[in-house]
Structure formats: C-alpha cells, structure tokens
Amino acid sequence: xxxxxxxxxxxEITVRGxxxxxxxxxxxARYLExxxxxxxxxxxxxxxxAGLKEKGLxxxxxxINIDYKRPAMLGDVLNIVNTLQRxxxxxxxxxxxxxxxxxxxxxxDAAVTIVLMDMKTGKAVPIEGELLTMMQSSETN
Amino acid sequence: xxxxxxxxxxxEITVRGxxxxxxxxxxxARYLExxxxxxxxxxxxxxxxAGLKEKGLxxxxxxINIDYKRPAMLGDVLNIVNTLQRxxxxxxxxxxxxxxxxxxxxxxDAAVTIVLMDMKTGKAVPIEGELLTMMQSSETN
Amino acid sequence: xxxxxxxxxxxEITVRGxxxxxxxxxxxARYLExxxxxxxxxxxxxxxxAGLKEKGLxxxxxxINIDYKRPAMLGDVLNIVNTLQRxxxxxxxxxxxxxxxxxxxxxxDAAVTIVLMDMKTGKAVPIEGELLTMMQSSETN
Amino acid sequence: xxxxxxxxxxxEITVRGxxxxxxxxxxxARYLExxxxxxxxxxxxxxxxAGLKEKGLxxxxxxINIDYKRPAMLGDVLNIVNTLQRxxxxxxxxxxxxxxxxxxxxxxDAAVTIVLMDMKTGKAVPIEGELLTMMQSSETN
Numbered sequence: 052x053x054x055x056x057x058x059x060x061x062x063e064i065t066v067r068g069x070x071x072x073x074x075x076x077x078x079x080a081r082y083l084e085x086x087x088x089x090x091x092x093x094x095x096x097x098x099x100x101a102g103l104k105e106k107g108l109x110x111x112x113x114x115i116n117i118d119y120k121r122p123a124m125l126g127d128v129l130n131i132v133n134t135l136q137r138x139x140x141x142x143x144x145x146x147x148x149x150x151x152x153x154x155x156x157x158x159x160d161a162a163v164t165i166v167l168m169d170m171k172t173g174k175a176v177p178i179e180g181e182l183l184t185m186m187q188s189s190e191t192n
Numbered sequence: 193x194x195x196x197x198x199x200x201x202x203x204e205i206t207v208r209g210x211x212x213x214x215x216x217x218x219x220x221a222r223y224l225e226x227x228x229x230x231x232x233x234x235x236x237x238x239x240x241x242a243g244l245k246e247k248g249l250x251x252x253x254x255x256i257n258i259d260y261k262r263p264a265m266l267g268d269v270l271n272i273v274n275t276l277q278r279x280x281x282x283x284x285x286x287x288x289x290x291x292x293x294x295x296x297x298x299x300x301d302a303a304v305t306i307v308l309m310d311m312k313t314g315k316a317v318p319i320e321g322e323l324l325t326m327m328q329s330s331e332t333n
Numbered sequence: 334x335x336x337x338x339x340x341x342x343x344x345e346i347t348v349r350g351x352x353x354x355x356x357x358x359x360x361x362a363r364y365l366e367x368x369x370x371x372x373x374x375x376x377x378x379x380x381x382x383a384g385l386k387e388k389g390l391x392x393x394x395x396x397i398n399i400d401y402k403r404p405a406m407l408g409d410v411l412n413i414v415n416t417l418q419r420x421x422x423x424x425x426x427x428x429x430x431x432x433x434x435x436x437x438x439x440x441x442d443a444a445v446t447i448v449l450m451d452m453k454t455g456k457a458v459p460i461e462g463e464l465l466t467m468m469q470s471s472e473t474n
Numbered sequence: 475x476x477x478x479x480x481x482x483x484x485x486e487i488t489v490r491g492x493x494x495x496x497x498x499x500x501x502x503a504r505y506l507e508x509x510x511x512x513x514x515x516x517x518x519x520x521x522x523x524a525g526l527k528e529k530g531l532x533x534x535x536x537x538i539n540i541d542y543k544r545p546a547m548l549g550d551v552l553n554i555v556n557t558l559q560r561x562x563x564x565x566x567x568x569x570x571x572x573x574x575x576x577x578x579x580x581x582x583d584a585a586v587t588i589v590l591m592d593m594k595t596g597k598a599v600p601i602e603g604e605l606l607t608m609m610q611s612s613e614t615n
Binding site: 215219220221222224225228250252253254255256257258259260263 | 497501502503504506507510532534535536537538539540541542545
C-alpha cells in the first residue's frame with residue numbers, strides 16, 4: 052500500500068464541548084455527522100468527476116450498522132479511515148473506522164451501505180463501469 | 193385577550209440528554225432549533241395559506257439577537273411564546289420568549305428579524321396586504 | 334394487548350425545514366435524535382423509578398443497526414414505537430420502528446443494543462430483578 | 475500586524491450536505507456551531523493555560539447578536555476570524571466574522587458576549603490580570 056494517498060483519506064476531528072451530551076461523551080447521533088463529514092472528504096470529488104449529479108444519480112444510504120466501542124471525550128482527536136468492504140450489484144458497503152489518533156483504540160466501527168439511486172424513478176441502478184473503478188481506486192491507491 | 197388561541201401558540205419542549213453539552217446545559221446552538229421549531233408551529237400554516245411558496249416568496253432570517261438568561265437543564269420543560277415586536281416596510285421582528293413552564297423564569301429571550309424574499313431575484317419585497325394582516329392576526333386572536 | 338398504554342408509547346414528530354439536508358430529506362444523523370427522543374419518552378421515568386442514577390448505573394448504547402426505508406420529507410408526521418426485541422444477560426436490544434402516521438409505510442427500522450454500565454468501573458453489569466421486570470412491563474401493558 | 479499568527483486564528487470550514495436545510499442553505503442554528511468551533515480553536519488552549527477549570531471558572535455566553543448576510547451553500551469554503559470587540563468589567567464581546575475564503579463577501583457577522591462565571595456561586599466575576607492579558611494578546615500577536 053502506498054502510504055501517502057492512504058493518509059490523504061484520513062479525516063481528523065477534534066472533539067469539542069458542543070459534541071458532547073449529558074454523559075460528557077460524544078452523542079451517538081453526532082458520530083454519524085463525523086462519518087458523513089469523512090465520506091464527503093473521501094468521495095465528493097470522485098462523484099463530481101463521475102458526473103453523478105448531471106446524470107440524475109445520487110448515492111443514498113440504506114443501512115448503517117455502527118458499533119460504539121469506546122466513548123470519545125473532550126479534546127480527543129479522532130481519525131476516520133474508509134474502506135470499501137463489499138461491492139454488490141446495486142449496493143456497496145463502506146467500512147468507516149474511527150479511532151483515537153496515533154493509537155489502535157477503536158472509538159466507532161461502522162458499515163454504511165449505499166445504493167446508487169436514479170433520482171427521477173427513485174429506483175436503485177447498478178454500480179458499474181467508470182464509477183465502480185473510481186470507487187475501488189480509492190482503496191488501492 | 194382570548195386565552196385559548198394564545199395557548200395554542202405556545203410551543204412546549206422537554207430538555208433531553210442529547211440537547212446538553214459539556215456543561216450539561218442546553219447548547220447555545222440548540223436553542224436556535226427550539227426557536228425554529230416554534231416558528232414552524234406558529235407560522236407555517238399561515239404562510240401556506242398565503243401561498244408564499246407558489247408566489248416564489250420565502251421568509252429569510254437576517255438577524256437574531258438572543259439573550260441567554262438562565263441555563264436549561266435535563267428535564268426542564270420549556271415554553272416558547274412568539275409575538276410580533278416590530279413591523280417595518282420590508283422586515284418584521286418576531287420576539288420569541290422562552291421560559292420555564294408554569295413560572296416567570298426566562299430562559300432565552302430572542303428577537304428574530306426576517307425579510308420577505310423574492311427567491312428568483314434574491315431581493316426583499318414589501319410585506320403588505322393579506323400577508324401582513326395574517327401575521328398580525330396571530331397576535332390579536 | 335391493551336390499546337391505550339401502547340398508544341402512550343408512541344412518539345410523534347413532525348418533520349420541519351431544519352431536519353432536512355441537501356436532498357430535502359431528513360438527514361441520516363437526525364433520525365438518531367428522533368430515536369433518542371423516543372427512548373427518553375418511553376424509558377426515562379422507569380429508569381428514574383428504578384434509581385439507576387443513584388446506583389451509579391446508566392444504559393449505554395453499544396450498537397445501532399438502522400435501515401433507512403423511505404425518506405421522510407417536509408411536513409411528514411412520524412410515529413415511533415419501541416419494543417423489546419431481545420433480552421440478553423448483559424444487554425438488551427430495543428427495536429424502534431418509525432413509520433408515517435396512520436399508514437403502514439416504514440420510514441426507519443432500527444435495532445438499538447444497550448448495556449447496563451457501572452459508571453465507576455466502566456463495566457457492563459447484568460440486567461435483572463426489578464429493572465428487568467420494569468423494562469419488560471412496557472411491552473405487556 | 476504579524477501575518478502568520480493571524481492566519482493561525484482563522485478557522486476554515488467547508489460546507490457539506492448535512493449542514494444545509496430545506497432551502498439548501500446552511501441552517502441558522504448550524505452557523506452557531508461553526509462559531510463555537512472557531513472559539514474552541516482560538517481560546518481553548520489559552521483558557522487551559524490560565525487554569526480556568528481548576529479555579530472553578532468558565533466563560534458563559536449571555537448574548538449572541540448575529541447578522542446573516544449571505545447564505546452559504548454546498549461546497550462554500552468559509553473562514554472565521556475572531557477579534558475582541560469590547561472589554562467590560564465582567565463581560566467581553568468577541569466579534570466573529572465569517573466570510574467566503576479569499577473574498578471580502580461576508581456570510582455571517584456575529585457579536586458574542588461572554589461573562590466569566592464562578593461555577594459554584596453562579597455569579598459573574600471580573601475578567602482581569604493574566605487572563606485579560608491573555609485574551610488581549612490574541613489580538614495583537
């Protein structure tokens with residue numbers, strides 16, 4: 052694996068006071084925003100290049116399966132790394148691994164399954180060709 | 193004043209664990225969501241009746257001036273009452289008063305100034321006629 | 334099943350403009366706040382009665398598995414009903430079913446697994462006795 | 475003015491899909507999170523150095539007066555610069571200016587007034603000595 056592109060895919064978030072809830076831990080819903088931020092950072096440019104919007108296509112989330120492993124607290128620096136876990140005909144699953152920066156302590160481990168939706172018909176369409184290559188390329192670079 | 197319609201305009205929100213932040217108080221940004229919820233409850237039907245959307249018009253916030261008077265905590269039941277504080281030619285200011293239910297303890301006191309925007313031109317247009325009457329009527333009923 | 338208590342457990346949320354995102358659908362993270370709101374409405378009083386806080390105990394989420402079935406849009410009225418799906422030794426899974434009010438259209442279907450945590454030791458403890466009875470009672474009432 | 479420290483005080487935020495609402499603009503409440511993020515980035519280390527927490531002191535917001543000048547949209551890169559606008563005996567006002575990066579287009583202009591609170595008594599105490607110097611130093615560096 053090439054080290055630098057991998058690092059480029061790492062999202063970094065510092066936990067602030069407004070991320071916390073009653074328990075002074077990051078709230079369970081807020082983690083999903085952290086994961087979404089990371090997906091934007093990783094995939095937005097590529098989807099733009101693929102011309103998804105112009106083709107009337109968009110990726111839509113159909114399932115999130117998220118393990119909360121260790122509560123994140125004020126000042127924690129979180130890193131998120133995304134990998135393509137599964138490629139199906141009409142859906143792909145992205146694994147999003149969030150850990151304490153510089154350690155192997157997992158904070159959150161999530162599998163996010165998305166489908167490619169034709170926004171006019173509201174139906175899922177196959178993920179293939181250039182777009183598929185583009186998504187896979189993020190893993191091998 | 194007619195008692196019942198006034199009560200109908202009162203928004204009630206119970207403070208939950210996910211509303212709090214590091215200090216175990218409702219976070220300053222979250223109050224703005226509470227205020228927005230109350231504006232939806234008070235004005236949405238009337239704006240719909242006035243056909244704002246069909247006319248390509250929308251109310252847009254240009255200023256919020258908010259006093260944080262007393263921190264809200266877990267389990268607090270908050271009431272929000274809206275009154276029209278000022279009517280200008282192209283803007284109106286809604287006063288949103290949030291207090292602990294059944295007391296005269298103010299939690300937040302906010303003045304929200306909105307303009308009626310022509311969504312095509314992006315310019316403010318006068319608030320007049322039926323729409324003005326409709327907004328005023330909420331105060332006198 | 335007794336009809337009225339069941340209805341008392343139904344959380345109702347109206348979708349507002351601030352719940353939506355780029356796609357004008359409720360954002361995937363916001364649904365988790367809706368689910369948390371429903372858990373507070375259903376379980377808070379009972380946990381209080383059980384004296385969890387005084388005993389230094391709290392329920393902590395270890396997994397959420399959520400299916401997004403149908404996007405919720407502006408003005409949709411959502412209902413959430415919670416049922417106890419699984420009771421293990423040290424964890425329970427609550428199923429939270431969100432649907433369009435008055436229909437059988439599912440919006441979101443989530444399984445939320447929680448453990449009873451000793452907040453001093455940070456370790457999960459068995460869910461048993463009065464507390465277990467109390468959680469189960471919500472389903473049979 | 476020294477260029478580099480000033481740049482260090484600039485917070486940068488890229489607008490994502492989950493920041494938007496019905497109008498596909500950043501929601502009015504979300505801007506307050508952006509402003510809070512910027513205050514954490516600017517003041518947290520200094521408050522830590524000043525030992526606020528150990529002294530049982532914390533800064534608490536008493537007023538936010540925010541002008542919404544130009545809606546921020548998907549992909550906009552926002553910069554936030556903070557300056558000390560007013561120093562009173564028991565309160566200071568921080569001006570937070572948010573603009574489109576690399577332009578002079580203001581997005582949001584906010585004045586945030588904070589008091590130094592003794593967390594035990596719940597009363598405001600004077601901002602003086604080392605802490606005052608520390609806050610001012612951010613402006614002159």
